[in-house]
Amino acid sequence: MNKRKISTPSLLWRVFKRDITVAWRRRSDITSVFFFFMIATSLFPLGLGADTHLLHAIAPSVLWVCALLSCMLSLPRMFATDYMDGTLEQLIISNQPLLLIALMKILAHWVISGLPLVLIAPLIGLQFNLSNNELQMLAFSLLLGTPSLSLIGGIGAALTLGLRGGGVLVALLVLPLYIPVLVFGAGAVNAVSIGMNATGGLSLLGAVLALALIFAPLTASYALKVAVE
Amino acid sequence: MNLFKYASPQTFYPLAGRLIPFFAIGAGLFIIYGLYIGMLVAPTDFQQGDAYRIIYVHVPAAWFSMFLYVVMAVYAILGLSLNAKLSFMMAKSIAPTGAMFTFVALITGAFWGRPTWGAWWVWDARLTSELILLFLYIGYMSLQAGIDDTRRSDRASAILAIVGVINVPIIYFSVKWWNTLHQGSSINTSGSSMAAVMLQAMLIMALGFWLYSAAVILTRVRREIEDRARATAWLNEFKD
Numbered sequence: 001m002n003k004r005k006i007s008t009p010s011l012l013w014r015v016f017k018r019d020i021t022v023a024w025r026r027r028s029d030i031t032s033v034f035f036f037f038m039i040a041t042s043l044f045p046l047g048l049g050a051d052t053h054l055l056h057a058i059a060p061s062v063l064w065v066c067a068l069l070s071c072m073l074s075l076p077r078m079f080a081t082d083y084m085d086g087t088l089e090q091l092i093i094s095n096q097p098l099l100l101i102a103l104m105k106i107l108a109h110w111v112i113s114g115l116p117l118v119l120i121a122p123l124i125g126l127q128f129n130l131s132n133n134e135l136q137m138l139a140f141s142l143l144l145g146t147p148s149l150s151l152i153g154g155i156g157a158a159l160t161l162g163l164r165g166g167g168v169l170v171a172l173l174v175l176p177l178y179i180p181v182l183v184f185g186a187g188a189v190n191a192v193s194i195g196m197n198a199t200g201g202l203s204l205l206g207a208v209l210a211l212a213l214i215f216a217p218l219t220a221s222y223a224l225k226v227a228v229e
Numbered sequence: 230m231n232l233f234k235y236a237s238p239q240t241f242y243p244l245a246g247r248l249i250p251f252f253a254i255g256a257g258l259f260i261i262y263g264l265y266i267g268m269l270v271a272p273t274d275f276q277q278g279d280a281y282r283i284i285y286v287h288v289p290a291a292w293f294s295m296f297l298y299v300v301m302a303v304y305a306i307l308g309l310s311l312n313a314k315l316s317f318m319m320a321k322s323i324a325p326t327g328a329m330f331t332f333v334a335l336i337t338g339a340f341w342g343r344p345t346w347g348a349w350w351v352w353d354a355r356l357t358s359e360l361i362l363l364f365l366y367i368g369y370m371s372l373q374a375g376i377d378d379t380r381r382s383d384r385a386s387a388i389l390a391i392v393g394v395i396n397v398p399i400i401y402f403s404v405k406w407w408n409t410l411h412q413g414s415s416i417n418t419s420g421s422s423m424a425a426v427m428l429q430a431m432l433i434m435a436l437g438f439w440l441y442s443a444a445v446i447l448t449r450v451r452r453e454i455e456d457r458a459r460a461t462a463w464l465n466e467f468k469d
Contacts, residue, residue, distance in 0.1 A: 155392060159385045163375050172371045173389060176364040177396055180403035187407060204406070208399070219392060226384040 019108035037070040059128030060189035071149040074113040078157040103217040106154040114146035137192040145185040151216035158223035245447040252444035259437030267430035280344040287337035289435040297327035302394035305387035317383035322449035328366035354405040365393045
């Protein structure tokens, strides 16, 4: 048996790398969220009709709302497998800072399900006739906003760990808390569309991220302890 | 005197039982008196006619929808920090009443908005944040109901209540900002120009709602205590 003591940074790196590896080996999990985002956004033109002006006007909100939903759909996976096979229990009793472990798992979740959205969103934005400036702002606001979605979502995922109907429940808990991110993110892109300054929205998006970065891992790790004990 | 004497379900249960009738009767008297002043004594508004009279229900309901959420979060904090079972039960019992007041505030607001603004609903900052408050209550109650193990459901929903109460101001300001970006502010409620008798009726109604909340919440806590203490012996002393 290997009794070598693992230093905290090394453990955190392993937690992060493990989550990425596991996700990479089950690539369909990543791609399904990715394709959901593409399908959901293309439903709006089909429902609204092909009016270019109308589609251009609603594009920032549509893309942001669909990003919210995609992010939320992948939340139950954040801790679920570790909870089922007992890894989470081992991590909690490992005498390592659970707060940082939770942060690593949230970060891995963002890399797996938030970052792909940031990368694909400009391409979908093109379908809605967004201009260059708007596309840049869209990608940038998503880059700044999706980490907050993973962080806040981490609390919801931890609270609903292992519950029946956890998927719908997590939506009820997390979507109201996502509203500020949606307002500031879509607001920043909309501001660019009407030729206004978007720094206000971006600053607030950054402020939400800073707050979430401090409080969300703390709350999520506490919720994980509650779920496991 | 021991301040924490009534912090245990065992001593709180009979105390609540004795207090509930007073709260209930008081609630009935104050609400009837408040409605009487609001509906019959207070003058008709020269701009809005009699339609404005719904504010005697609407405004106190809106106050209590927000106030009860904060009280719920305070009990959640007490529960988590002192590990007090009764606090969790209080938080759990407050949620349905808070959600009810939120719903009443939204419905009466719609009844008021229809004749005054010509629309049942506008996406105004206040209305929207009240709607989101209802969503927060629904989330809290769903989580509470979704976990079978009481210890875990108490703690998990307490965490959610605290996260929610931190978010309420952020949500309110985000909605306000969103509102100013999309459309000009459509309403301007001025509270100070109100006649004294109107304010009086509103405060009496608020007092009535407060007593009502106390009566209903204590009743619900008693049911909760009964539910959780079914297997213990002390409960039978009060069953006769």
